[in-house]
Amino acid sequence: MPVFEYTALTASGKKLKGVIDADSLHSARQKIRNTGNYPVTIKETTAKAAGDKTSLLTRQIGQGIKQQEIHLATRQLATLLGAGIPLVPALNGLIEQTSNRSFKTVLAQIKDAVNEGNSLTMALTNHPRLFSKIYINMVRAGEASGSLDVVLDRLAEFGENQHAIRSRIKAALLYPLFMAIVGVLVLFLLITFIVPSITSVFEGTQQALPLPTIVLIAMSTILKQFWWVVLLIILGAVAAVHWYVATPAGRRHWDMLKLTMPGVRDLSIKTASARFSRTLASLLQSGVPLVSSLMIVRNIVDNVILAEQIREACEELEKGSSLSQFFRGGKWFPPMLVQMMAVGEQSGTLDKMLAKAADSYEKEVEAKILALTSMIEPVMILTMGVAVSFIVVSILLPIFEMNQLIK
Template sequence: MVIDIGKLKEETENKAAGQGWFKKFYQKLKLVNLISQKDIIFFTQNLQVMIRSGLPLDRSLKTLAEQTKNHKFQNILQDLAKSTEQGIAFHESLKKYEKIFGQITINMVKAGEVSGKLEDVLKQIYLQIKKAHELKSKIKAAMIYPVIIVIAMIVIGIIMFIVVIPKITSLFDQMEAELPLATKILISTSNFTTNNGLFILLGVLVAIILFIASLKNKKISYFYHELSLGLPIFGEIIKKINLAKFSRTVSSLIKTDIPIVKTLNITSQIMSNKVYRKALKESAESIKSGASLTDILKTYPKLFPPIIIQMSAAGEETGSLDEILTEIASFYEEEIDQIMKTLPSIIEPLLILVLGVGVGAMAVAIIMPMYSLTQQM
């Protein structure tokens, strides 16, 4: 038997390369999860203060590495300090950790280094990240209570169908009573749930897996995102969140003298809704042809309301587009803040009403035959 050493070596190298790719991907994923937005906020805020006080960049990074409590982030800052000492541009060093710092930060730092305004740029980055983090935190906080109520409703429903109703059913069987239609439907539903519980669970799991898998399909995923914009209450919230992101990000990037085409391309990547993402990518291409930002936004009336178009036009005419967009961002952020505060008070009564109607219907279906029996006695 002849062994092809060259082929064997190639196969081994390919296998090692595949394993190496997976290992690198896993390490990056693990690294992103271990470093929070609070770490990044702490970093940008304090780095800006240190540079403003006259400390060199490499020394500032070393000091921050010593102060941070996150061991992984400490290693990153030490590596950045080392690269800076070697004469590598700060934005080039940050590219190594793009998944953590993001393209916005890297491009803004690059603009700051070129213009000699790194301190001002870091302040803008800090405000940008801080506002984004606050917005995300408010949305999460607002959704916690409704989610708890929904989970409670599901648990109560499962207990009723699997534990309570079967016991009552056996009681009705002993009495040999003629059951009303509502009670028969309730018992049939309970029997179906009890007898086919495993299949129902598998069906739900398969549905969830298929839904998650469908999100990987670009057309289907885009359809879901488009559909979400038309949802009652939540559709408007999604729009406001994306408009706040758009205004804040574009404003921050323009302030650091990043060209508008690049600004829109970078902004498109952080938009949570794919419809907005596509619109901004198309807008960047249209600007290359000589169109103004205001004229382009007018072509998307469902995504950008008149207030943004009119104020953007005023900003372009006066050369203060960055300031105008900052005002728009603040306006939408305040609106979102108010909505998030009132959202639980809107959703809570609706969920309690649904829960009450469900429990009430079950109670009536159970009490009706009992009442009929007592009347006959």
């Protein structure tokens, strides 16, 4: 059934935009009028009208559609299917409940594709920027096994848990970031505006200034007259590092640095292990084959070194080796994870063992990040204290020397 985007006027003259499905343009116009609104413009947004459905979806995806909305819609769809409602009516229910206009259009197009005889998996593949490979493969496995509602429920839980972890980490980092910005601004104002008015007293004297005072005056002059040059240098350095990390060689060096740098190594490995375990467990629980699951997981560990090791694991599995046997010879994945893999393979509960490992590593990562953020605050206070002390000492030293000369 075609999908139409429309603009209408309410009885009070207020402008209204929305999405509606109908058999024809005339039916769409009639449906809008039946709601008590007057249609102004109606435009068909189905694949037939667009001529190129993929390009249309590409333009729409990501424009105001949040991941939380996808998780909520997944949960609602799982509930509707679990209650015995067929897929198309269930998608209709989602469209009616969704307030986001862009997401409503996407859902309507998915329903239209399913109505034409396509599977839900095929309909979702038209939206690669909105639905990840993990999402699509789990839905494919759910359709193949006849347990789509269970898989969708698991997908919603997986997405909600990942979002909750990211939200807690962002919240923990927010206060230190705010403190850092305020500290830098305070120091900048002190050095560029307060210090010059105080050090100008020393300009008329013939007294040789102490080295800290000379350094402070030089810093003040540079920041006051050439602050834009300093800003450009900082931005240029950040852009250069970002460009280098975006190159294959730079990304490899950066990922290797994260895995070997003291203080960062443990956090990076445990973060990757948590993401690896959680995603692989979710895919296996949904019925996706192990090798296919690993090929998907290697794209989300966010580290090319680990991705290469996972790819090698896939090759060894196809030769008859076990997953734990391969990773036992590596040096990046923690021994506890490898041992839980071995237990899971022996007992036939690999997915459950990986889920338990993910629970453990996610808690460790969150605790470690919270510990690091709690250490940032005293370090920042100490840094600010040292900087302010340097400014105060640099100003007081010449004053003390002047007093000594007067005596």
